[in-house]
Amino acid sequence: MDYQQFAKVExxxxxxxxxxxxxxxxxxxxxxxxxxxxxTGLAFGGNKTRKLEYxxxxxxxxxxxxxxxxxxxxSNHCRQTAAAAAQLNLECHLLLxxxxxxxxxxxxxxxxxxxxxxxxxGNNRKGEDIPAxxxxxxxxxxxxxxxxxxxSNELGALAFIDAVxxxxxxxxxxxxxxxxxxxSSGGTHAGLILGKxxxxxxxxxxxxxxxxxxxxxxxxxGQILDLVRKTAKMTGSTETxxxxxxxxxxxYLGEGYGIVGTPENEAIALTAQLEGILLDPVxxxxxxxxxxxxxxxxxxxxxxxxxxxxxxxxxSLFAYADQLDLTQSKNKxx
Ligand SMILES: *Cc1c(COP(=O)(O)O)cnc(C)c1O
Numbered sequence: 380m381d382y383q384q385f386a387k388v389e390x391x392x393x394x395x396x397x398x399x400x401x402x403x404x405x406x407x408x409x410x411x412x413x414x415x416x417x418x419t420g421l422a423f424g425g426n427k428t429r430k431l432e433y434x435x436x437x438x439x440x441x442x443x444x445x446x447x448x449x450x451x452x453x454s455n456h457c458r459q460t461a462a463a464a465a466q467l468n469l470e471c472h473l474l475l476x477x478x479x480x481x482x483x484x485x486x487x488x489x490x491x492x493x494x495x496x497x498x499x500x501g502n503n504r505k506g507e508d509i510p511a512x513x514x515x516x517x518x519x520x521x522x523x524x525x526x527x528x529x530x531s532n533e534l535g536a537l538a539f540i541d542a543v544x545x546x547x548x549x550x551x552x553x554x555x556x557x558x559x560x561x562x563s564s565g566g567t568h569a570g571l572i573l574g575k576x577x578x579x580x581x582x583x584x585x586x587x588x589x590x591x592x593x594x595x596x597x598x599x600x601g602q603i604l605d606l607v608r609k610t611a612k613m614t615g616s617t618e619t620x621x622x623x624x625x626x627x628x629x630x631y632l633g634e635g636y637g638i639v640g641t642p643e644n645e646a647i648a649l650t651a652q653l654e655g656i657l658l659d660p661v662x663x664x665x666x667x668x669x670x671x672x673x674x675x676x677x678x679x680x681x682x683x684x685x686x687x688x689x690x691x692x693x694x695s696l697f698a699y700a701d702q703l704d705l706t707q708s709k710n711k712x713x
Contacts, residue, residue, distance in 0.1 A: 380577050380616035382540045386436040390463050391419035391428040393541075397549040400687075402653040407674045410684040412555065413656070414546060417663075417691040422462030422489060425455045425691025426567050429542055430535030431463045434526050437534055439467065443524035445516055449474040449506030451637065453661070453695040456529050456564075458486040461493035470521065471495035472512060476504020485698030529564025536610040539570020540577060546686075547578045553684060555582040559670045560688035561662035562586030562627060565599065567690065569606040572624055582686065586627045587666040590636040600627045631669040637661050639702035642668035647696075647703070659692025660699040666690075 396415040404411045419428035438446060446464045450457040450473070457473045464471035473490060479499050483491050490497060500508050506528045516523045527535070562568040568586045575584055592599055600622070607620045633640040639660045646667035647658045658664045670687055673679045696703070 380540075380573070380611065380614045380618065382537055382573075382577075382614045384614075385433055385534065385537060386440060387432045388436040388439060388467065390432050390435070390466065391421050391424070393419070393429075394545040394549060395419055397546065400650075400654050400656075403650065406649070406653060407671065408681045409674050409679060410682070411670070412550075412553070412684070412686045414542075414686060414688045416542070417657075417689045417693060419691070421459050421466075422493070423458075423691070423694050425459055426688075427456045427459040427530050427691075428463075429538035430530035430566055431459060431526070433534040433538050434530055434532070435463055435467060435469070438469065438524035438526075441522075441524065443469070443522045445470040445472065445521040445523040446526055447472045447474070447509055447512055447516070447523050448526040448530075449476075449500070449504070449509055449528050451476050451504050452480065453486045453637070453698050455486060455659070455662075455692045455695065458489045458493075458694065460526055460530070461490045461495040464495065465493045469524075472498060472516070472523075474498050474500045474503070474506060474508050474512060476500055476502070485695045487698065489694060527564075529566060531564040531566030531569070531606065533606070533610040533613045535566035536569040536573065536606055537614070539567055540574040543571060543574025543578055543580065546574075547580060550686075555686040556683045557583045557585055557679065558686045558688060559585050559587065559666060559673075561589050561666035561690055562599075562603070563589040563662065565603040565606055567688075568603050568625070568627070569610055571688075572603075572607050572620065573610060576618060576620075576624075584626060586625075587631050587669040588627050588629045589632070589662055589665055591629075591632050600625055603627065628669060631665055631672070633665065639664065639699055641704075642672065644702075644704040646671055656689070657693040657696065658689070659695055660702065661695060662692050663689055
Protein backbone atom coordinates (compact mmCIF):
# COMPACT_ATOMS: atom_id res chain seq x y z
CA MET A 380 0.00 0.00 0.00
CA ASP A 381 1.88 3.10 -1.16
CA TYR A 382 -0.04 5.83 0.53
CA GLN A 383 2.86 8.30 0.67
CA GLN A 384 2.75 9.10 -3.05
CA PHE A 385 0.05 11.74 -2.53
CA ALA A 386 0.74 15.44 -2.03
CA LYS A 387 -0.17 17.21 1.20
CA VAL A 388 -0.40 20.85 2.15
CA GLU A 389 0.54 21.61 5.76
CA UNK A 390 -2.45 22.91 7.72
CA UNK A 391 -2.07 21.50 11.24
CA UNK A 392 0.45 20.58 13.91
CA UNK A 393 1.34 16.90 14.10
CA UNK A 394 1.75 14.58 15.91
CA UNK A 395 -1.19 15.44 18.13
CA UNK A 396 -0.67 14.46 21.79
CA UNK A 397 -1.50 11.03 23.19
CA UNK A 398 -2.45 11.40 26.85
CA UNK A 399 -3.62 9.20 29.68
CA UNK A 400 -6.86 10.30 31.35
CA UNK A 401 -5.92 9.39 34.91
CA UNK A 402 -8.92 10.67 36.82
CA UNK A 403 -11.50 9.38 34.35
CA UNK A 404 -9.68 6.04 34.34
CA UNK A 405 -9.82 5.87 38.11
CA UNK A 406 -13.50 6.78 38.16
CA UNK A 407 -14.48 4.14 35.61
CA UNK A 408 -12.03 1.35 36.43
CA UNK A 409 -10.35 1.13 33.01
CA UNK A 410 -7.16 2.66 31.67
CA UNK A 411 -8.38 5.30 29.25
CA UNK A 412 -6.04 7.11 26.86
CA UNK A 413 -6.95 9.91 24.49
CA UNK A 414 -5.58 10.89 21.08
CA UNK A 415 -5.97 14.66 21.02
CA UNK A 416 -6.99 15.44 17.43
CA UNK A 417 -8.95 18.30 18.91
CA UNK A 418 -5.48 19.90 19.04
CA THR A 419 -4.59 19.83 15.35
CA GLY A 420 -4.39 23.61 15.60
CA LEU A 421 -6.33 24.78 12.54
CA ALA A 422 -9.09 27.12 13.77
CA PHE A 423 -9.62 25.25 17.09
CA GLY A 424 -8.68 21.93 15.52
CA GLY A 425 -10.44 18.67 14.78
CA ASN A 426 -10.22 15.58 12.61
CA LYS A 427 -11.04 17.42 9.36
CA THR A 428 -7.65 19.16 9.42
CA ARG A 429 -5.95 15.88 8.50
CA LYS A 430 -8.29 15.23 5.59
CA LEU A 431 -8.02 18.78 4.25
CA GLU A 432 -4.22 18.50 4.00
CA TYR A 433 -4.65 15.94 1.20
CA UNK A 434 -7.86 17.25 -0.33
CA UNK A 435 -6.78 20.87 -0.64
CA UNK A 436 -3.36 19.82 -1.99
CA UNK A 437 -5.34 18.19 -4.79
CA UNK A 438 -7.38 21.38 -5.30
CA UNK A 439 -4.18 23.42 -5.60
CA UNK A 440 -2.56 20.89 -7.95
CA UNK A 441 -5.62 21.16 -10.21
CA UNK A 442 -5.31 24.95 -10.29
CA UNK A 443 -8.65 25.58 -8.59
CA UNK A 444 -9.34 28.93 -6.98
CA UNK A 445 -12.67 28.27 -5.24
CA UNK A 446 -13.74 25.64 -2.72
CA UNK A 447 -17.28 24.34 -2.25
CA UNK A 448 -18.33 22.15 0.62
CA UNK A 449 -21.44 21.36 2.65
CA UNK A 450 -22.57 20.48 6.14
CA UNK A 451 -24.87 21.26 9.03
CA UNK A 452 -25.08 24.82 10.36
CA UNK A 453 -22.69 23.81 13.16
CA SER A 454 -20.40 21.77 10.91
CA ASN A 455 -16.85 21.43 12.24
CA HIS A 456 -15.81 20.31 8.77
CA CYS A 457 -17.09 23.56 7.22
CA ARG A 458 -15.35 25.67 9.88
CA GLN A 459 -11.99 24.00 9.26
CA THR A 460 -12.46 24.15 5.49
CA ALA A 461 -13.24 27.88 5.66
CA ALA A 462 -10.11 28.48 7.75
CA ALA A 463 -7.88 26.43 5.44
CA ALA A 464 -9.30 28.23 2.39
CA ALA A 465 -8.48 31.59 3.99
CA GLN A 466 -4.92 30.43 4.66
CA LEU A 467 -4.48 29.16 1.09
CA ASN A 468 -6.12 32.19 -0.56
CA LEU A 469 -9.02 30.17 -1.97
CA GLU A 470 -12.56 31.52 -2.21
CA CYS A 471 -14.81 29.37 -0.05
CA HIS A 472 -18.53 28.57 -0.41
CA LEU A 473 -20.39 26.66 2.29
CA LEU A 474 -23.79 25.06 1.73
CA LEU A 475 -25.29 24.79 5.18
CA UNK A 476 -28.40 22.85 6.12
CA UNK A 477 -31.41 24.66 7.53
CA UNK A 478 -32.29 28.33 7.49
CA UNK A 479 -30.15 31.28 8.48
CA UNK A 480 -30.48 31.71 12.27
CA UNK A 481 -30.98 35.13 13.81
CA UNK A 482 -27.59 35.02 15.43
CA UNK A 483 -24.39 33.36 14.21
CA UNK A 484 -22.98 31.27 17.05
CA UNK A 485 -20.31 28.61 17.54
CA UNK A 486 -18.91 27.29 14.27
CA UNK A 487 -21.18 29.53 12.21
CA UNK A 488 -19.74 32.62 13.88
CA UNK A 489 -16.26 31.37 12.97
CA UNK A 490 -17.29 30.60 9.36
CA UNK A 491 -18.28 34.24 9.06
CA UNK A 492 -14.98 35.42 10.52
CA UNK A 493 -13.09 33.45 7.86
CA UNK A 494 -14.90 35.43 5.20
CA UNK A 495 -16.51 32.56 3.35
CA UNK A 496 -19.76 32.71 1.36
CA UNK A 497 -22.63 30.98 3.11
CA UNK A 498 -25.63 29.53 1.26
CA UNK A 499 -28.59 28.18 3.23
CA UNK A 500 -29.79 24.86 1.87
CA GLY A 501 -32.92 24.07 3.89
CA ASN A 502 -33.41 20.32 4.20
CA ASN A 503 -30.46 19.57 1.91
CA ARG A 504 -27.88 19.34 4.66
CA LYS A 505 -25.59 16.85 2.94
CA GLY A 506 -24.56 18.76 -0.13
CA GLU A 507 -27.45 17.91 -2.45
CA ASP A 508 -27.20 21.43 -3.93
CA ILE A 509 -23.48 21.29 -4.68
CA PRO A 510 -23.81 20.56 -8.45
CA ALA A 511 -25.99 23.62 -9.03
CA UNK A 512 -23.63 25.89 -7.12
CA UNK A 513 -20.66 24.40 -8.98
CA UNK A 514 -22.20 25.28 -12.35
CA UNK A 515 -23.14 28.72 -11.18
CA UNK A 516 -19.58 29.51 -10.04
CA UNK A 517 -18.10 28.03 -13.19
CA UNK A 518 -20.37 30.24 -15.29
CA UNK A 519 -18.89 33.20 -13.42
CA UNK A 520 -15.38 32.19 -14.51
CA UNK A 521 -14.29 30.51 -11.28
CA UNK A 522 -12.43 27.20 -11.06
CA UNK A 523 -14.36 25.48 -8.30
CA UNK A 524 -13.29 22.38 -6.40
CA UNK A 525 -15.75 20.25 -4.46
CA UNK A 526 -14.71 19.01 -1.04
CA UNK A 527 -17.18 16.20 -0.30
CA UNK A 528 -19.48 16.16 2.71
CA UNK A 529 -17.30 15.63 5.80
CA UNK A 530 -14.18 15.46 3.61
CA SER A 531 -14.90 11.75 3.29
CA ASN A 532 -13.44 10.59 0.02
CA GLU A 533 -10.32 8.55 -0.73
CA LEU A 534 -7.95 11.46 -0.12
CA GLY A 535 -9.62 12.27 3.19
CA ALA A 536 -9.44 8.66 4.33
CA LEU A 537 -5.76 8.51 3.42
CA ALA A 538 -5.02 11.04 6.14
CA PHE A 539 -6.04 8.58 8.82
CA ILE A 540 -3.46 6.07 7.61
CA ASP A 541 -0.91 8.74 8.59
CA ALA A 542 -2.77 9.19 11.85
CA VAL A 543 -2.47 5.49 12.70
CA UNK A 544 1.25 5.58 11.88
CA UNK A 545 1.55 8.53 14.25
CA UNK A 546 -0.31 6.57 16.91
CA UNK A 547 1.82 3.44 16.41
CA UNK A 548 4.97 5.49 16.99
CA UNK A 549 3.54 7.17 20.10
CA UNK A 550 2.05 4.09 21.71
CA UNK A 551 5.01 1.71 21.88
CA UNK A 552 4.74 -0.20 25.13
CA UNK A 553 0.98 0.28 25.27
CA UNK A 554 -1.48 -2.38 24.16
CA UNK A 555 -4.91 -0.91 23.56
CA UNK A 556 -7.65 -3.50 23.40
CA UNK A 557 -9.97 -1.07 21.64
CA UNK A 558 -10.01 2.24 19.88
CA UNK A 559 -13.32 4.10 20.28
CA UNK A 560 -14.27 7.12 18.18
CA UNK A 561 -17.22 8.99 16.67
CA UNK A 562 -18.02 7.86 13.12
CA SER A 563 -20.28 9.93 10.89
CA SER A 564 -19.42 10.58 7.25
CA GLY A 565 -17.00 7.64 7.38
CA GLY A 566 -13.66 9.02 6.21
CA THR A 567 -12.06 8.76 9.63
CA HIS A 568 -13.36 5.24 10.06
CA ALA A 569 -12.18 4.11 6.61
CA GLY A 570 -8.68 5.50 7.15
CA LEU A 571 -8.37 3.97 10.60
CA ILE A 572 -9.33 0.55 9.19
CA LEU A 573 -6.67 0.88 6.49
CA GLY A 574 -4.04 2.10 8.95
CA LYS A 575 -4.79 -0.69 11.40
CA UNK A 576 -4.27 -3.24 8.63
CA UNK A 577 -1.14 -1.59 7.25
CA UNK A 578 0.59 -1.25 10.62
CA UNK A 579 -0.76 -4.55 11.88
CA UNK A 580 -2.26 -3.18 15.09
CA UNK A 581 -4.24 -5.47 17.35
CA UNK A 582 -6.92 -3.22 18.84
CA UNK A 583 -10.57 -3.65 18.01
CA UNK A 584 -11.70 -0.54 16.15
CA UNK A 585 -15.14 0.57 17.32
CA UNK A 586 -16.86 3.43 15.54
CA UNK A 587 -19.77 4.88 17.46
CA UNK A 588 -22.46 5.68 14.91
CA UNK A 589 -23.52 9.31 15.34
CA UNK A 590 -25.98 10.01 12.57
CA UNK A 591 -28.68 7.63 11.44
CA UNK A 592 -28.88 8.15 7.70
CA UNK A 593 -32.25 6.99 6.47
CA UNK A 594 -32.05 8.53 3.02
CA UNK A 595 -28.77 7.12 1.78
CA UNK A 596 -28.64 4.60 -1.07
CA UNK A 597 -26.29 2.40 0.95
CA UNK A 598 -26.39 1.99 4.74
CA UNK A 599 -23.45 3.60 6.55
CA UNK A 600 -21.45 0.43 7.07
CA GLY A 601 -21.70 -0.33 3.35
CA GLN A 602 -20.61 3.20 2.48
CA ILE A 603 -17.62 2.97 4.81
CA LEU A 604 -16.52 -0.42 3.48
CA ASP A 605 -16.88 0.93 -0.04
CA LEU A 606 -14.61 3.86 0.88
CA VAL A 607 -12.06 1.51 2.48
CA ARG A 608 -11.90 -0.52 -0.73
CA LYS A 609 -11.72 2.49 -3.03
CA THR A 610 -8.97 4.07 -0.93
CA ALA A 611 -6.99 0.82 -0.84
CA LYS A 612 -7.32 0.61 -4.62
CA MET A 613 -6.13 4.18 -5.06
CA THR A 614 -2.94 3.33 -3.17
CA GLY A 615 -2.35 0.25 -5.33
CA SER A 616 -3.13 -2.17 -2.50
CA THR A 617 -4.47 -5.64 -3.24
CA GLU A 618 -5.62 -6.24 0.35
CA THR A 619 -9.18 -7.46 0.75
CA UNK A 620 -11.58 -5.94 3.25
CA UNK A 621 -14.67 -7.75 4.47
CA UNK A 622 -17.74 -6.65 6.43
CA UNK A 623 -16.24 -8.18 9.58
CA UNK A 624 -13.35 -5.70 9.35
CA UNK A 625 -15.79 -2.95 10.27
CA UNK A 626 -17.55 -2.33 13.59
CA UNK A 627 -20.11 0.46 13.61
CA UNK A 628 -21.90 0.46 16.94
CA UNK A 629 -25.52 1.62 16.45
CA UNK A 630 -26.56 1.70 20.13
CA TYR A 631 -25.90 5.33 20.96
CA LEU A 632 -27.85 7.24 18.31
CA GLY A 633 -30.03 8.69 21.07
CA GLU A 634 -32.70 11.09 19.92
CA GLY A 635 -30.96 11.72 16.61
CA TYR A 636 -28.21 13.84 15.08
CA GLY A 637 -27.31 16.91 17.11
CA ILE A 638 -29.80 16.24 19.90
CA VAL A 639 -28.03 16.28 23.23
CA GLY A 640 -29.49 13.77 25.67
CA THR A 641 -28.63 12.70 29.21
CA PRO A 642 -25.79 10.34 28.16
CA GLU A 643 -24.04 13.04 26.10
CA ASN A 644 -24.48 15.59 28.86
CA GLU A 645 -23.02 13.21 31.42
CA ALA A 646 -20.04 12.35 29.24
CA ILE A 647 -19.30 16.02 28.56
CA ALA A 648 -19.59 16.93 32.25
CA LEU A 649 -17.46 14.01 33.48
CA THR A 650 -14.67 14.65 31.00
CA ALA A 651 -14.70 18.37 31.74
CA GLN A 652 -14.80 17.94 35.52
CA LEU A 653 -12.33 15.08 35.84
CA GLU A 654 -9.91 15.97 33.06
CA GLY A 655 -10.42 19.62 32.13
CA ILE A 656 -10.99 18.47 28.56
CA LEU A 657 -13.87 19.69 26.39
CA LEU A 658 -15.85 17.21 24.34
CA ASP A 659 -18.42 18.42 21.81
CA PRO A 660 -22.19 17.93 22.03
CA VAL A 661 -22.71 16.17 18.68
CA UNK A 662 -19.85 13.70 18.13
CA UNK A 663 -17.31 13.18 20.90
CA UNK A 664 -19.86 13.63 23.68
CA UNK A 665 -21.92 10.83 22.17
CA UNK A 666 -18.89 8.58 21.51
CA UNK A 667 -17.63 9.07 25.07
CA UNK A 668 -21.12 8.28 26.37
CA UNK A 669 -20.81 5.02 24.42
CA UNK A 670 -17.43 4.25 25.96
CA UNK A 671 -18.72 4.96 29.47
CA UNK A 672 -21.74 2.73 28.89
CA UNK A 673 -19.63 -0.12 27.51
CA UNK A 674 -17.47 0.04 30.64
CA UNK A 675 -20.45 0.15 33.00
CA UNK A 676 -22.22 -2.75 31.32
CA UNK A 677 -19.05 -4.85 31.33
CA UNK A 678 -18.76 -5.03 27.55
CA UNK A 679 -15.34 -3.47 28.19
CA UNK A 680 -13.75 -5.34 31.10
CA UNK A 681 -12.38 -3.59 34.17
CA UNK A 682 -8.68 -2.85 33.78
CA UNK A 683 -8.75 -2.88 29.96
CA UNK A 684 -6.45 -0.37 28.27
CA UNK A 685 -8.55 1.56 25.77
CA UNK A 686 -8.03 4.54 23.49
CA UNK A 687 -10.57 7.27 22.80
CA UNK A 688 -9.89 9.31 19.67
CA UNK A 689 -10.91 12.93 20.32
CA UNK A 690 -12.01 14.20 16.91
CA UNK A 691 -12.65 17.82 18.00
CA UNK A 692 -15.84 19.86 17.74
CA UNK A 693 -15.85 21.86 20.97
CA UNK A 694 -16.59 25.23 19.24
CA SER A 695 -20.18 24.05 18.76
CA LEU A 696 -20.64 23.88 22.57
CA PHE A 697 -21.41 27.60 22.46
CA ALA A 698 -24.24 27.06 19.99
CA TYR A 699 -25.67 24.19 22.07
CA ALA A 700 -25.72 26.09 25.36
CA ASP A 701 -29.49 25.62 25.65
CA GLN A 702 -29.16 21.82 25.47
CA LEU A 703 -26.30 21.52 27.96
CA ASP A 704 -27.25 20.46 31.45
CA LEU A 705 -24.87 22.31 33.72
CA THR A 706 -25.91 20.36 36.81
CA GLN A 707 -25.22 16.96 35.21
CA SER A 708 -23.03 14.62 37.28
CA LYS A 709 -21.90 17.39 39.63
CA ASN A 710 -20.96 15.66 42.89
CA LYS A 711 -22.88 12.62 41.75
CA UNK A 712 -21.32 9.24 42.53
CA UNK A 713 -20.16 7.44 39.41
C1 LIG B 1 -16.74 15.11 11.34
C2 LIG B 1 -16.56 14.75 12.76
C3 LIG B 1 -16.54 13.41 13.17
C4 LIG B 1 -16.80 12.26 12.23
O1 LIG B 1 -15.77 12.04 11.33
P1 LIG B 1 -16.14 11.37 9.92
O2 LIG B 1 -14.84 11.21 9.24
O3 LIG B 1 -17.06 12.34 9.25
O4 LIG B 1 -16.84 10.09 10.19
C5 LIG B 1 -16.33 13.13 14.49
N1 LIG B 1 -16.14 14.13 15.38
C6 LIG B 1 -16.15 15.42 15.03
C7 LIG B 1 -15.96 16.44 16.08
C8 LIG B 1 -16.36 15.79 13.71
O5 LIG B 1 -16.38 17.08 13.36
